[in-house]
Amino acid sequence: METREIGKSGLKVAPWALGGNVFGWTADEATSFKILDAFVDAGFNLIDTADTYSRWVPGHTGGESESVIGKWLVGSGKRGKVVLATKVGMDMGGDKKGLSKAYILKEAEDSLKRLQTDHIDLYQSHKDDPDTPLEETLEAYAQLVKQGKVRVVGASNYVSGRLEEAFKTSARVGTPRYECLQPNYNLYDREDYEKNLEPLLLKEKIGVIPYFSLAAGFLTGKYRSEADLGKSPRGPGMKKYLNDRGFRILQALDEAAKELNATPARVALAWLIARPGITAPIASATSLDQFNDLLEGARLKLSPGLIDKLSKASAFG
Numbered sequence: 235m236e237t238r239e240i241g242k243s244g245l246k247v248a249p250w251a252l253g254g255n256v257f258g259w260t261a262d263e264a265t266s267f268k269i270l271d272a273f274v275d276a277g278f279n280l281i282d283t284a285d286t287y288s289r290w291v292p293g294h295t296g297g298e299s300e301s302v303i304g305k306w307l308v309g310s311g312k313r314g315k316v317v318l319a320t321k322v323g324m325d326m327g328g329d330k331k332g333l334s335k336a337y338i339l340k341e342a343e344d345s346l347k348r349l350q351t352d353h354i355d356l357y358q359s360h361k362d363d364p365d366t367p368l369e370e371t372l373e374a375y376a377q378l379v380k381q382g383k384v385r386v387v388g389a390s391n392y393v394s395g396r397l398e399e400a401f402k403t404s405a406r407v408g409t410p411r412y413e414c415l416q417p418n419y420n421l422y423d424r425e426d427y428e429k430n431l432e433p434l435l436l437k438e439k440i441g442v443i444p445y446f447s448l449a450a451g452f453l454t455g456k457y458r459s460e461a462d463l464g465k466s467p468r469g470p471g472m473k474k475y476l477n478d479r480g481f482r483i484l485q486a487l488d489e490a491a492k493e494l495n496a497t498p499a500r501v502a503l504a505w506l507i508a509r510p511g512i513t514a515p516i517a518s519a520t521s522l523d524q525f526n527d528l529l530e531g532a533r534l535k536l537s538p539g540l541i542d543k544l545s546k547a548s549a550f551g
Contacts, residue, residue: 251515261519281318285322335371359388359390376409388441418445422483423446424550444506494534503515504536
């Protein structure tokens with residue numbers, strides 16, 4: 235299995251990260267365990283979750299995904315085969331949010347308990363906190379690294395200016411730097427990442443772990459008209475993709491999938507994995523059928539001609 239280093243961290247991962255947002259939500263515990271087993275048994279290792287998953291579900295408080303993964307880690311005995319990533323900072327209710335030092339240190343302990351492990355391999359700021367000095371946030375991470383509770387730190391949803399400021403701050407105060415970024419990036423959502431983030435990330439040799447790798451499901455080809463929007467809880471959010479450019483991308487994916495005897499989802503994931511600087515796109519599965527489709531996409535190699543065709547069909551601006 236090909237591996238890629240997360241920035242300059244020394245952590246090496248296979249080029250697909252399993253998204254944990256669905257565990258304990260649209261994938262029940264038994265299904266989650268089967269998917270996690272299949273993922274690791276196939277030679278992949280990066281599992282991504284967050285403290286806030288799945289707080290948006292009525293009756294949930296956050297931590298559900300981490301708890302499912304923790305039970306699986308203990309029951310499967312596969313902790314040593316996993317690069318475990320989680321995140322902190324999103325609203326968990328009340329005053330539980332942000333990136334203050336006190337909050338990060340407390341929330342890290344809560345995540346460790348739910349995950350039933352003594353360390354987090356990759357701990358990430360889920361979103362920027364403009365009300366907390368970068369020095370304070372980075373000092374919290376430095377303390378966790380020194381204690382052996384965190385190995386590497388990263389960021390998610392940062393704009394390029396703040397990310398660059400964070401790099402300068404960590405160099406100035408001597409704390410670990412953010413070794414990766416989780417941006418929204420896929421075959422449709424390209425412009426912001428490629429214009430504003432990609433140059434900085436390539437220059438600094440920062441790992442890139444994109445979320446919404448399949449545009450929340452649009453790139454699977456499941457949503458092709460407004461009549462399809464009722465197919466899932468995510469359906470209403472697909473309307474923004476139903477335009478000339480979106481249809482052009484789906485057509486290119488259909489043609490490539492037919493040529494390769496694959497599916498649009500596999501082709502879309504393979505295109506992302508082949509992009510310069512990409513470490514491991516995040517994609518989640520709620521069934522073994524979905525998992526197997528993604529697995530084939532992570533193994534699929536596109537020819538330069540097909541990559542170029544997809545890139546032209548999805549060109550922005």
